[in-house]
Amino acid sequence: MAKSRSETMLENRVKLIAAARKAFAQKGYSAASMDELTADAGLTRGALYHNFGDKRGLLAAVVDQMDTEMAARAQEIGARADDDWQGLLAEGAAYIEMALDPEVQRIVLLDGPAVLGDPSQWPSQNSCLQVTRSAVERLIAQGILKPVDAEAAARLLSGAALNAALWIAASENPQSVLPKAVEAFRSLASGLLLKPL
Amino acid sequence: MAKSRSETMLENRVKLIAAARKAFAQKGYSAASMDELTADAGLTRGALYHNFGDKRGLLAAVVDQMDTEMAARAQEIGARADDDWQGLLAEGAAYIEMALDPEVQRIVLLDGPAVLGDPSQWPSQNSCLQVTRSAVERLIAQGILKPVDAEAAARLLSGAALNAALWIAASENPQSVLPKAVEAFRSLASGLLLKPL
DNA sequence: TATCTCGCATACGGACCGTATGTCAAGTTT
DNA sequence: AAACTTGACATACGGTCCGTATGCGAGATA
Numbered sequence: 001m002a003k004s005r006s007e008t009m010l011e012n013r014v015k016l017i018a019a020a021r022k023a024f025a026q027k028g029y030s031a032a033s034m035d036e037l038t039a040d041a042g043l044t045r046g047a048l049y050h051n052f053g054d055k056r057g058l059l060a061a062v063v064d065q066m067d068t069e070m071a072a073r074a075q076e077i078g079a080r081a082d083d084d085w086q087g088l089l090a091e092g093a094a095y096i097e098m099a100l101d102p103e104v105q106r107i108v109l110l111d112g113p114a115v116l117g118d119p120s121q122w123p124s125q126n127s128c129l130q131v132t133r134s135a136v137e138r139l140i141a142q143g144i145l146k147p148v149d150a151e152a153a154a155r156l157l158s159g160a161a162l163n164a165a166l167w168i169a170a171s172e173n174p175q176s177v178l179p180k181a182v183e184a185f186r187s188l189a190s191g192l193l194l195k196p197l
Numbered sequence: 198m199a200k201s202r203s204e205t206m207l208e209n210r211v212k213l214i215a216a217a218r219k220a221f222a223q224k225g226y227s228a229a230s231m232d233e234l235t236a237d238a239g240l241t242r243g244a245l246y247h248n249f250g251d252k253r254g255l256l257a258a259v260v261d262q263m264d265t266e267m268a269a270r271a272q273e274i275g276a277r278a279d280d281d282w283q284g285l286l287a288e289g290a291a292y293i294e295m296a297l298d299p300e301v302q303r304i305v306l307l308d309g310p311a312v313l314g315d316p317s318q319w320p321s322q323n324s325c326l327q328v329t330r331s332a333v334e335r336l337i338a339q340g341i342l343k344p345v346d347a348e349a350a351a352r353l354l355s356g357a358a359l360n361a362a363l364w365i366a367a368s369e370n371p372q373s374v375l376p377k378a379v380e381a382f383r384s385l386a387s388g389l390l391l392k393p394l
Numbered sequence: 395t396a397t398c399t400c401g402c403a404t405a406c407g408g409a410c411c412g413t414a415t416g417t418c419a420a421g422t423t424t
Numbered sequence: 425a426a427a428c429t430t431g432a433c434a435t436a437c438g439g440t441c442c443g444t445a446t447g448c449g450a451g452a453t454a
Contacts, residue, residue: 114311118367152381159360160353167352170315184349191388
């Protein structure tokens with residue numbers, strides 16, 4: 001049977017986002033050509049502007065998708081830990097490892113903030129941040145962490161993890177640097193503990 | 198007397214960097230037009246490409262200048278503290294406050310990494326990072342901090358400070374958020390202490 | 395089945411970047 | 425000091441890219 005109109009429209013959006021994700025990751029946002037990108041998806045720029053408004057809108061959609069995936073994964077890993085404190089550490093390590101993916105780095109960590117502005121103002125509301133913030137809030141309520149501002153702690157932790165990943169990725173020997181970064185992250189995070197280890 | 202050739206060349210470079218700094222800060226790197234920018238400096242694109250190679254080269258020169266200024270200021274503030282530990286905390290707070298400057302944010306924190314790549318690979322070698330790294334090394338040698346990897350600690354600390362600044366700047370009430378961020382930063386940093394407070 | 399809707403393709407205009415070429419003053423040589 | 429050389433900068437051109445305005449044809453509606 002012939003496909004319904006809303007079906008094909010959704011399929012096209014998926015195709016465009018997938019093609020954009022690949023192009024943005026390989027060439028970077030500004031160097032990615034909308035003509036090539038849409039042709040790669042079997043469409044033209046017409047479809048793109050109709051669905052996403054402009055180039056920024058497309059990037060926002062891609063970032064939203066990736067951010068959501070990352071947050072889900074981090075939350076899952078965190079929930080698997082023995083207690084909430086180990087969960088927070090595991091989440092942090094998970095972010096560091098995820099940020100080693102070149103696709104994540106280029107799109108979410110570099111071009112995303114530069115083009116869309118501060119992550120906390122993204123349409124997706126930055127799910128990653130919310131996940132760690134709620135983890136921090138739980139730990140504060142349990143009396144495990146100092147009563148610092150949860151939002152502040154989450155922002156600084158994610159910032160530290162993010163920068164660790166950029167450092168690792170740029171280093172010549174990522175595998176030897178990763179444990180150093182994770183250990184430093186654990187040290188920093190333990191500064192939030194009410195009762196030092 | 199007639200100006201020597203190297204004199205005018207240096208003057209022109211200064212003019213171009215100043216104009217670029219203004220344009221990049223106001224419009225962002227990609228939206229800044231080279232024609233407008235050079236005209237604002239009383240020159241043309243010819244001068245620009247002769248001196249800096251391309252648009253990226255100009256951004257690199259601007260970032261280098263700003264990074265150097267920031268590192269000098271942070272070091273000065275850190276040296277003014279009572280001891281090295283307080284110095285490290287003061288440096289961190291200084292970075293957070295400097296990063297509140299829209300010019301710093303747009304050029305050094307957002308467009309810089311997106312266009313030039315990881316800061317540790319910048320031509321300027323990122324003076325800011327080096328300053329905090331040497332501060333961390335001193336404190337480790339003194340037995341005040343845990344023997345973590347100095348580079349890792351410096352990267353994570355600067356990353357945390359950086360992200361704190363982005364958060365503050367994006368918030369509606371920066372003045373009320375700043376102290377929260379600074380306090381969270383001090384908590385995190387104290388996680389590096391060998392003997393908890 | 396006839397009409398309407400709208401998602402997408404096509405065509406156009408404007409802007410911008412990087413390079414290739416021209417030009418003229420500052421330095422150099424004789 | 426006069427002719428010559430160098431090179432810093434201006435000018436002109438080609439190619440690419442983005443965003444919009446217009447056209448079309450397949451699904452939706454009655």
